[in-house]
Amino acid sequence: MAMNSFEWADATTVEQAAGLLAESTEQRPVIAKAGGIDLLDLMKEGILAPARLVNLKTIHGLDEIDTENGLTLGALVTLDRIDKDPRIRSRYVALSDAAAHAATPQVRNAATIAGNLLQRPRCWYFRHDHFHGEGADEMESRGADQNQHHAILDNDKNAMVHASTPATALVAYDASVELAGRANGSRVVKLSDFFLPPEMQRAHDSGIESGEVMTRVTIPPLNARAKAAYHKQTERESYDWPICDVAVVLTMEGQTVQNASIVMGWVAPTPRRASESERLLIGNRLTDDLARQAAHAAVADATPLSKNGYKVPVLEAVVRRTILAAAVAG
Amino acid sequence: MATDNQAPIDQPPLRSQSLLYGIVGQETRQVTRQVPADEPPQLPVNAELRSIGKPIRRLDAVQKVTGTAKYTFDVQLPGMLYARQVVCPWPHAKVISIDTSAAESYPGVRAVHVLETLLQTARLRDPEAEARNKYPTVRFAGQTVAAVAAETQRIADQAAKLVKVEYERLPHVSELVAAMDDEAPIVFPGPVEQPSTAGGGGAPEGLPQKGNVRGPNFGMPGMTPTGDIDQGLAEADVVVEAEYRTQVQTHVPMETHGIVADWRDDELTIYASTQHTHSVRDEAAEYFDLPKSKIRVISDFTGGGFGAKYGINNFGLLAIHLSQKAGAPVRMMLDRREEHVSAGNRPNSLQRVRIGAKQDGTLTAIDVISWGTGGIAGGAGIGFCYNALYPCPNMRTEQYDVFTNAGPCAAFRAPGQVQGIFSLEQAMDELADRLQLDPIMLRERIDTKPTDDMLARAHERKIAAERFGWDRRRPPNSDAGPVKRGMGMAQAQWVYVVSPPTTVEVRIADDGSVSVYNSAQDIGTGTRTVLAQVVAEEFGLDAENIGVYIGDTRFPWGPPSGGSRVTASVTAPARNAAYAAARDLAARLAPLFDDADPDDIFFAGGKVGVRGNEGAARPLKEAAKEAKFGEISKLAKRHDDYEGFVLSGETSISRHGLGGVQFAEVAVDVETGVVKVERVVAASDCGRPINPKLVESQVIGGIIQGVSYAIYEDRIMDATSGHQLNANVDQYRMVGSRETPEIEVLLIEQIGAQSSTDARGIAEASNVATSAAIANAFYNATGKRIRTLPMNPANVLAALSA
Numbered sequence A: 001m002a003m004n005s006f007e008w009a010d011a012t013t014v015e016q017a018a019g020l021l022a023e024s025t026e027q028r029p030v031i032a033k034a035g036g037i038d039l040l041d042l043m044k045e046g047i048l049a050p051a052r053l054v055n056l057k058t059i060h061g062l063d064e065i066d067t068e069n070g071l072t073l074g075a076l077v078t079l080d081r082i083d084k085d086p087r088i089r090s091r092y093v094a095l096s097d098a099a100a101h102a103a104t105p106q107v108r109n110a111a112t113i114a115g116n117l118l119q120r121p122r123c124w125y126f127r128h129d130h131f132h133g134e135g136a137d138e139m140e141s142r143g144a145d146q147n148q149h150h151a152i153l154d155n156d157k158n159a160m161v162h163a164s165t166p167a168t169a170l171v172a173y174d175a176s177v178e179l180a181g182r183a184n185g186s187r188v189v190k191l192s193d194f195f196l197p198p199e200m201q202r203a204h205d206s207g208i209e210s211g212e213v214m215t216r217v218t219i220p221p222l223n224a225r226a227k228a229a230y231h232k233q234t235e236r237e238s239y240d241w242p243i244c245d246v247a248v249v250l251t252m253e254g255q256t257v258q259n260a261s262i263v264m265g266w267v268a269p270t271p272r273r274a275s276e277s278e279r280l281l282i283g284n285r286l287t288d289d290l291a292r293q294a295a296h297a298a299v300a301d302a303t304p305l306s307k308n309g310y311k312v313p314v315l316e317a318v319v320r321r322t323i324l325a326a327a328v329a330g
Numbered sequence B: 001m002a003t004d005n006q007a008p009i010d011q012p013p014l015r016s017q018s019l020l021y022g023i024v025g026q027e028t029r030q031v032t033r034q035v036p037a038d039e040p041p042q043l044p045v046n047a048e049l050r051s052i053g054k055p056i057r058r059l060d061a062v063q064k065v066t067g068t069a070k071y072t073f074d075v076q077l078p079g080m081l082y083a084r085q086v087v088c089p090w091p092h093a094k095v096i097s098i099d100t101s102a103a104e105s106y107p108g109v110r111a112v113h114v115l116e117t118l119l120q121t122a123r124l125r126d127p128e129a130e131a132r133n134k135y136p137t138v139r140f141a142g143q144t145v146a147a148v149a150a151e152t153q154r155i156a157d158q159a160a161k162l163v164k165v166e167y168e169r170l171p172h173v174s175e176l177v178a179a180m181d182d183e184a185p186i187v188f189p190g191p192v193e194q195p196s197t198a199g200g201g202g203a204p205e206g207l208p209q210k211g212n213v214r215g216p217n218f219g220m221p222g223m224t225p226t227g228d229i230d231q232g233l234a235e236a237d238v239v240v241e242a243e244y245r246t247q248v249q250t251h252v253p254m255e256t257h258g259i260v261a262d263w264r265d266d267e268l269t270i271y272a273s274t275q276h277t278h279s280v281r282d283e284a285a286e287y288f289d290l291p292k293s294k295i296r297v298i299s300d301f302t303g304g305g306f307g308a309k310y311g312i313n314n315f316g317l318l319a320i321h322l323s324q325k326a327g328a329p330v331r332m333m334l335d336r337r338e339e340h341v342s343a344g345n346r347p348n349s350l351q352r353v354r355i356g357a358k359q360d361g362t363l364t365a366i367d368v369i370s371w372g373t374g375g376i377a378g379g380a381g382i383g384f385c386y387n388a389l390y391p392c393p394n395m396r397t398e399q400y401d402v403f404t405n406a407g408p409c410a411a412f413r414a415p416g417q418v419q420g421i422f423s424l425e426q427a428m429d430e431l432a433d434r435l436q437l438d439p440i441m442l443r444e445r446i447d448t449k450p451t452d453d454m455l456a457r458a459h460e461r462k463i464a465a466e467r468f469g470w471d472r473r474r475p476p477n478s479d480a481g482p483v484k485r486g487m488g489m490a491q492a493q494w495v496y497v498v499s500p501p502t503t504v505e506v507r508i509a510d511d512g513s514v515s516v517y518n519s520a521q522d523i524g525t526g527t528r529t530v531l532a533q534v535v536a537e538e539f540g541l542d543a544e545n546i547g548v549y550i551g552d553t554r555f556p557w558g559p560p561s562g563g564s565r566v567t568a569s570v571t572a573p574a575r576n577a578a579y580a581a582a583r584d585l586a587a588r589l590a591p592l593f594d595d596a597d598p599d600d601i602f603f604a605g606g607k608v609g610v611r612g613n614e615g616a617a618r619p620l621k622e623a624a625k626e627a628k629f630g631e632i633s634k635l636a637k638r639h640d641d642y643e644g645f646v647l648s649g650e651t652s653i654s655r656h657g658l659g660g661v662q663f664a665e666v667a668v669d670v671e672t673g674v675v676k677v678e679r680v681v682a683a684s685d686c687g688r689p690i691n692p693k694l695v696e697s698q699v700i701g702g703i704i705q706g707v708s709y710a711i712y713e714d715r716i717m718d719a720t721s722g723h724q725l726n727a728n729v730d731q732y733r734m735v736g737s738r739e740t741p742e743i744e745v746l747l748i749e750q751i752g753a754q755s756s757t758d759a760r761g762i763a764e765a766s767n768v769a770t771s772a773a774i775a776n777a778f779y780n781a782t783g784k785r786i787r788t789l790p791m792n793p794a795n796v797l798a799a800l801s802a
């Protein structure tokens, strides 16, 4: 399908972009464009019909990578650069791997980290214009019957899952995002607080406000002994969306776990910490058996839907495997 | 199927001839056959030929990889308009009114047309129930109602949204089992009929129908039940019994369906992405009341079809109407969603299978009942493999079509057979296991029908087992870790089909250059190349020296690219015409060689000479110039096979079939449910391979598509809305490059002594056995049977915990 006509504005500063975005109304939506991967998909599917696009790619200085104090990624840094940057790979391997396993080489060349975090869900009801048009009311009243790719945790209200896979690693590294508005300067929000459970009728799956531009993603400095691993479990090896993905960051003293951060994507509406699993690991010697117990704890609260029960054992296996992989990571 | 080409074909006088018969390099002997007197002598084996049997690169390879090959999608004509369909958002509805005024007055719109007749659907036996409806009833979400043609695609898309359609919604059902219920919403208000296309599908007329369930259909003629099932089961030492389920698969050709219709004055030219140029012409003639002589259909390249691209379809009807109204060419290409939803699919199946056997493997009973849904179209059976492969005295295959509010099925690479073999060959594997027989040994004992495909399989089992390393197969579930490996094998059977109306013309221009003409399209199999190779052989030329003109109904009648019949149909008349033309040319050139006997004239490497005095050979071009013979043109028709057919007509079927055996090695991660096919070895037969490289390419394609079907593909319908949820190439998972196993193809040369080239088919036979071979390897890996497709993590983990 072809898209509606729209206006195009190249922004040169964050302030200018924020100003243009703040003009958005329901009748004349104004939407930011970074790599344009998700945006154009949604426009072609007839789900988004902006009156004007604000191109952020023309803003200078938003594509820098800084490793001085922790890690700072400009909003326009592409997934490909995150994958290939040796500084990121040597310190934040779970993030490098998450970027490397997202999408396809062509998409990674264009996709920005901000756009990735702000992309909309892949739910096949959400992506079908019928459920935003004629079929919207019916959809509201009954939810997704074909829920094989939906959440198995925290799914009593919303079962759509957030799509970003790099987000899983970023939450495990305790990342934050910086948002700049026109009037009130900028604010910094923990990524784990930023995401909202996706909904069919809402324009965002996050706390971003109208007129705000995401400017940076930051990760605090890591303990020098931290080890990490990331695994995206797919049905295919060629590009695929995950059944689940898991990021694990461990700080070890010998065989003993001092600190653990375990985050699971695509199994709850937003990336979810496996807090009970972390608690089981911390202070204990990491053995196959302990990893097994921790993995079991990760799925203890699962409430699978009619068609996604299979995700529970898969998640359990992936949590276990990723914990063990993190422990032996370099 | 069109019937107008079925006029009896005048068979020329016959001569009795002794011919080579058998598998080359294995076992051959002489047989005596009645051969049409005007046919050339039998070809020797491929090793002794110059052009035929050589693995040359396809002639249009460079055009294809550089993007200069013109597909229908690429056709651009001066003043061409762009069309967009108006489709219904509801799965079942009566159309009350249609208001096209807003669309018609939208700037840039040149024509709007409302569809009066719906194609691609089963039809009510008694149309009375809907006779008073002004418009066709909508029976699936995405069904076409009207279309708009405009100066740009964007305008057409916008204007299509302005067509106001008032619907009265009706209850719908979109799932097989739900539709089988007595209380289910009714898709058709009475029994329906649907003939098959050249690619298969359809069903015999007059079947009983109750609600949405039509049948039983016992399949093809000769498949009526025999013997006594209960007695057969009572006599059995072992009975295997199970239920199998296969999913709906959509065709997903690289090029979507589409046509460009150009109606000027009283002539209609259609550029079509099609599997049969003549089916497009014939349907256009029927629905627009035009003489066939005034319609021209062109298909330079078709970007795949797999069985779904026949006739003009609803979008084609609309495009032609729009072109007529606007007085301009109209381009109508489906988008990806329309392609998935409305352009065809392989029906799903639910199969209940019972097979009884004696301790030594002797079959005592085969009892199969199947249901499948092809949406609003019929033809959801499981093929004829149960009857074709293993003889059994007590046999019954009962097949039912179940109608649902979903897009119509269409023939799909070995229609039915793919579903049937999935259960049959797993049941045989299970039987072998229960009898403690090697699966190959069981086949040795029961694969005994006296046909060429049986002989081929016997040889193929041997060579493929050896190459694959079957002797390394371990007992089920031999690996301790979470990733388990296993090996399995399965057999294939498919019909050997020919279209005897096929006629080929060979011309020799007055400069001695040679060209060949036939209306058949090239769906991707390399039709140009095989025609050139066969003609080149008669002139001692290379294939690239031959001009090949195909894909145009102005040329002599060519076969559909369905039923794996093109090479079998076109190469024999091509050779016969080339032979006749070469003989004619020899007679005309003989005077240049001291009035040599024309039979002594030979052609080689662009030269003509006299046997015995090779040194005096001279360039053909020069000799032609001197001889001034004008132009030579010879037409030849595809004669019937020397032994005739069991079923004759436009689709003539031999009593011999195509075989094929496949071996697969898989790795199953039992914790994640991910199955990886690591290696497939296929032994295949296609009669005489005209171009082994092209044959191999078909087999590789068949295996890749088979892996995709076995593990990934699955059309997902939302029951409540009646919409397909994954009608795109992101969420409709297919095999990718990394899922493509290592594939090895062992091709045999089988001379059937049936035609002047002895070429048979391959495309469908190569797609049949793959999913069963993988499923049997899955069992060998895990010790558990997987009887539900696709073998994705959800189905795999369910099978493992059963």
Ligand SMILES: Cc1cc2nc3c(=O)[nH]c(=O)nc-3n(C[C@H](O)[C@H](O)[C@H](O)COP(=O)(O)OP(=O)(O)OC[C@H]3O[C@@H](n4cnc5c(N)ncnc54)[C@H](O)[C@@H]3O)c2cc1C
Residues within 6 Å of the ligand: A031, A032, A033, A034, A035, A036, A037, A038, A039, A040, A056, A075, A101, A102, A103, A104, A107, A110, A111, A112, A113, A114, A115, A116, A117, A118, A119, A163, A164, A165, A166, A212, A213, A214, A215, A239, A240, A241, A242, B730
């Ligand atoms: C085939 C395919 C496979 C994929 N696989 C994966 C995968 O495995 N994992 C995964 O995570 N993703 C995957 N994706 C999604 C892809 O990574 C995202 O679409 C992409 O990252 C979006 O980034 P972008 O820069 O193109 O954003 P855009 O499409 O330009 O923007 C996306 C959204 O973010 C907003 N936006 C962008 N930047 C800013 C900013 N700085 N401030 C405010 N708002 C902003 C836009 O307004 C828009 O709403 C896949 C996509 C495709 C097509």
